[in-house]
Amino acid sequence: MKAVLPVLGAALVAVCLVSLGTGAVPIPPGRIVAILADRIGLDGVGAFEPYEAVTLTLVRAPRVVLGVLVGAALGVAGAALQGLFRNPLADPGLIGVSSGAALAALGVTLAGAGTLVGLAGPAALALGAFAGGLAAVVVVYRIATVDGETSMATMLLAGIAVNAVAAAATGLFVFGSDDQELRDFLFWTLGGLGGVTWPSIAAGAPLLLLGVVPAFFLARPLNALLLGSAEARHLGVDVDGVKRAVVTISAVTVGTAVALAGIIGFVGLVTPHVVRMVAGPDHRIVLPGAALLGAVLLVAADLASRTVVAPAELPVGVVTALVGGPFFLWLVVRDRRRGRLAGASSS
Amino acid sequence: MQPSLPRPQLLTPWIAVCAALAAPGAVGALVAQEAPEPRVVALGGSITETVFALGAEGLLVGVDQSSVFPEAARALPDVGYFRTLGAEGVLSLRPDLVLALEGSGPPAVLDQLRSAGVDVVTVPADEHPRAAIDKVRRVAAALGRAAEGEELAARIAVDLDRLAARDAEVGGGPRALFVWGRGGATLQVSGRGTAADAMLRLVGAVNAVDGFEGYKPLTPEAVVAARPDVLVVDAELLERLGGVEGLAADPALGATPAVRNGRVVPVEILGFIGFGPRTAETALRLRSALHDPRPSP
Numbered sequence: 080m081k082a083v084l085p086v087l088g089a090a091l092v093a094v095c096l097v098s099l100g101t102g103a104v105p106i107p108p109g110r111i112v113a114i115l116a117d118r119i120g121l122d123g124v125g126a127f128e129p130y131e132a133v134t135l136t137l138v139r140a141p142r143v144v145l146g147v148l149v150g151a152a153l154g155v156a157g158a159a160l161q162g163l164f165r166n167p168l169a170d171p172g173l174i175g176v177s178s179g180a181a182l183a184a185l186g187v188t189l190a191g192a193g194t195l196v197g198l199a200g201p202a203a204l205a206l207g208a209f210a211g212g213l214a215a216v217v218v219v220y221r222i223a224t225v226d227g228e229t230s231m232a233t234m235l236l237a238g239i240a241v242n243a244v245a246a247a248a249t250g251l252f253v254f255g256s257d258d259q260e261l262r263d264f265l266f267w268t269l270g271g272l273g274g275v276t277w278p279s280i281a282a283g284a285p286l287l288l289l290g291v292v293p294a295f296f297l298a299r300p301l302n303a304l305l306l307g308s309a310e311a312r313h314l315g316v317d318v319d320g321v322k323r324a325v326v327t328i329s330a331v332t333v334g335t336a337v338a339l340a341g342i343i344g345f346v347g348l349v350t351p352h353v354v355r356m357v358a359g360p361d362h363r364i365v366l367p368g369a370a371l372l373g374a375v376l377l378v379a380a381d382l383a384s385r386t387v388v389a390p391a392e393l394p395v396g397v398v399t400a401l402v403g404g405p406f407f408l409w410l411v412v413r414d415r416r417r418g419r420l421a422g423a424s425s426s
Numbered sequence: 427m428q429p430s431l432p433r434p435q436l437l438t439p440w441i442a443v444c445a446a447l448a449a450p451g452a453v454g455a456l457v458a459q460e461a462p463e464p465r466v467v468a469l470g471g472s473i474t475e476t477v478f479a480l481g482a483e484g485l486l487v488g489v490d491q492s493s494v495f496p497e498a499a500r501a502l503p504d505v506g507y508f509r510t511l512g513a514e515g516v517l518s519l520r521p522d523l524v525l526a527l528e529g530s531g532p533p534a535v536l537d538q539l540r541s542a543g544v545d546v547v548t549v550p551a552d553e554h555p556r557a558a559i560d561k562v563r564r565v566a567a568a569l570g571r572a573a574e575g576e577e578l579a580a581r582i583a584v585d586l587d588r589l590a591a592r593d594a595e596v597g598g599g600p601r602a603l604f605v606w607g608r609g610g611a612t613l614q615v616s617g618r619g620t621a622a623d624a625m626l627r628l629v630g631a632v633n634a635v636d637g638f639e640g641y642k643p644l645t646p647e648a649v650v651a652a653r654p655d656v657l658v659v660d661a662e663l664l665e666r667l668g669g670v671e672g673l674a675a676d677p678a679l680g681a682t683p684a685v686r687n688g689r690v691v692p693v694e695i696l697g698f699i700g701f702g703p704r705t706a707e708t709a710l711r712l713r714s715a716l717h718d719p720r721p722s723p
Contacts, residue, residue, distance in 0.1 A: 103518035130517055133542035138513045254642070273512040274534040390488065390515030391506030 083358040087371035091147070094375050098143050098382045103389040104134045111135060141280055142272045142385075146378040148280070149272070149340045152287045152332035154373025155294045157347025158354070158365050160216075162301035163325040164223075166231045170348030171333045174234060175215040175241030177344070180330075180337040181268065182245040183211025185252060202282055209286075209334030215241050216326050227308040227318070269394035270341035272381045283339045290332035291370060297324060298362035305360060343396050345403025346373050352410060376402075464545075465520055466569070469508040470527025472558075472702030473549060474499050476565045477525065479703035480574045488519040490530075495696050495704075513538035525568055527551050551701075553621040555628050558705040559583050578703060585706030589628055589713060600716055602631035603654035603684065606695065607663060611678070612643040621699035622658075629713040631656065646678030656716055657684040661692035691715045 100111060106127075113125030114132045153171065160169040160176075171177045187207035219241060223234035249268070300321045303311040308318050336343070354368035380398040387393060467488040468474040474493035477483055483498065490508035493499045505515045508530045516524065516539060524544055526536065528551035540546050547568040549561055559579045566575020604622040607614030616622035617638040626633050634654040635644060644652070657673070664673075670690050673679045684690060691712060697704040698712075 103512075103515045105518075130520070130542045130544075133538065134514055134517050137541055138517070138538050271510075273510075274532040274538075276534050276537070279534075385512055385514060388506075390512075390518050391491070391504055392510075392512040392515060 081358075081364070083354065083364060083368055084371065087368060087375065091371055091375050091378075094378050094382075095143050095147065098146070098378050099135065099139055101382060102134070102139055102385060104131065106131050106135060137276075141275045141277055142381055143378055145272050145275045145280055145283075145339060146381045147374040148284055148287045149336040149343065150346055150373035150375070150377030151370040152291055152336045152373070153343065153346040153377070154350040154369035154371070155291050155366060156329040156332045156336075157349075157373075158351035158362070158369035159294050159297060159301070159325045160329050160347075161351050162297075162304060162362055162365070163322060164229050164231070164234060165304065166229075166234075167352060168231065168235060168348075170345070171212075171329060172342065172344045172347065173242075174219045174238035175245065176212045176329060176333045177337055177342045178242050178245035178249075179215025180208040180212035180334040181342050182248055183214075183334075184208040184338050185249065186211075189252065205283055205286055205335045205338040208338035209331055212334035212337065213327070213330035215245075216330055220322075220326060268342055268396070270343035270396035270399075271384075271392070271394050272340055272377075273385070273392055275339065279339065283335050286335040287332060290328045290335070293324065294328050294332075295366055297321060297328075298366050301325075301362040301366075302360075341394075341396065343377065344400045345407065346376055346399055349403045349406055350376060464522040464569075466523045466525060467505065467516055467519055467521040468493060468525045469505075469511070469530040470549075470551070471495065471696045472561060472700035473525050473527050473565060475696065475700065475702040475704065476562055477569070479562070479578055480566055480569060480571050482569050482571060485569065487521060488516070492696075495694065511535045513542075517542055517544070523547065523568060525549060525565055553699075553701065554624045555586055555701060555705050555709065558701045558703065559586075561701065562703060582703065582706045585710060586628075589706070589709055592630070592713070599630040599632060600655035600689075601634040601653060602626050602656045602658055602716060603634040603649075603652055603682075604658045604698075605663065606641070606660045608667065609643070611646050611676075613649055613679075614641060615644045616641050621701065625698060625705075625709060625712070626658070628709050629716055631716050646676075649678045650681050652682075654682050654684045655687075656689045656691060657682070658691050658693055658698075658712065660695045660698075662695070664690065664692045 100106065100108060106114075109125055110127040110131055113127045114135050116124035117127070117132070118136060156171050156176075157169070160171065160174070161167055163169070168174075184204050184207050187204050219234055219237040220229070222237040223229050223231075300311070300316045300318075303314045303316045304318065304321065306314075311318050311321075333347070350369040350372040351365055354365050354372060358364045358368060376399070377395070380402070381395050384393040384395040384398045464485060465487045466477065466482070466485040468477050468486060469490045471490075471492040471494060474486070474489045475495050477486060478496055478499065486499075486502055488503040488505050489499050490505055490511070492508055493502075493504075503519060505511060505519070508527060509532075511531065513535045516535075521544055524536075524539055524546045526546055526548050528548055530536065530548070536546050536548075545568075547564070549564045550557065552560075559582050562579045562582065563572075563575050566572050566578070604616045604626065605613050606616070606622070615635050616633070617640055618633070618636050619639045620641060623633050623636075634652040635648075657679070659667075659673075664670075667673060668675070670685070670688055673685045673690060676685075679685050693708065693712060696702070697708040
């Protein structure tokens, strides 16, 4: 099933093109070509209005790029965590990484990151979110792992506890906040790609790539881990090193994704599942496949979020949860009938 | 100014030729040159209200979600809540001018609008009654209707002065509690430093809850302890709660002097704390209701 990667790649190109060409401001394809030609210095390809150029290059294009980056990051983080924990419920949202990151980002915001100049604001935000995500995943992992074996039930319970504490702390902030801050909470808890600019992408993209790219080199060790920690050690895999790498990678990617786009649920949970269902459990396919599918899903969800109620916008997390929630229920029901939970551990 | 006269005459055919060459929509372009009526998007309920009060509602091509007054504003395209805008939604309405209440954003979206050539004018959102005067002047200036703005601002100023003069006569007024929401048995009320607090002061009332700042939930017990003589309630909320009878059925609210004596004053929330063109008349009405010891029939 190696064909799955080219197919996903083609789907990503297609959804990006559709997303660039669709929106509240109608821009015919001919004008899009003219605008892009004008940007690379070709004159006279065709006429366009200045507001159309701004919409395309400063509003829509950054959203599409951010959607690709964040979707890929969430997909990879989900796939790597599910591989490490050897269970299919290890979603950054469910085990508390996202809410830990969002809470820390919120703290940084309230502490006045908005007053920092230039890239210092986004950078402080990303660092804070990274630290929060890392703290959450370390806590959950430490609690759930005894003698190198990770208990699924304990991990989920610890994740629920982390989520509850984060929700309580957020509620405490909400209690003492004004209208503007309440709207900020909405962003952090439901996500959104709107208002993103090229400078904030420039600040976040290196961190995202720093997390996503090394993940692809973990495919073989994660495959060995499918057999169990002891077996992987016998195969010469540095199990503890892999664990540290996955934990760091997921904290970097999810933390940065949260700092740029808020909490976007279900992408990290659903995408590795779908890729495994189609192509099997080989991480050499699952990791890049989840990255591509995550990008496809998020760009499509953002397209829906900014067109369904135009000229207003829905939070993108609402769209991903509306699609991801029922899908996950279907997955649970299907696997209950089969008497098991599908995923990395079952294959 | 004789020498400058021939220039427009020379220019006109030149503009016509340019317009004809530029695009198929040449006629439209020519019309636009002659009658530059700006297309305006208003962000913030009090801004929209002010545009209507200045008689400039014909320029509006869109408003935000908080623009609920007057009724006609609800029929205009809605670009979402003014603090969580999307740039493309606003741009799709092709505005020349965006009148934004302070706090509109996110800031990056306003920057995107500016780089698309839209004139973005931010109007301060100070939360005291006199801010309405400044707000009217600024909106009027941005719309090129300074004369109408001066007239409206003067009317508001006269009304506010009248209020101030009356309160000098009266002194300590009734204890008033402003209620804007209810979840379960808990009421959402306004403490010190809020817009509602400023309005209650303006009409010579004492805010019944001044132990905290901002908008907070109040437990039933604290409602009884606040001993309000008058309840000022968001009109829509009062309707949802079943009017004064509905309030009387609530164990905590029913025990307050305000509800026992039937002294419940409904207010339209944007007029009450929006600090726009209706601020002074809302305050005057509220004042007579507050200082009348008997409930109006």
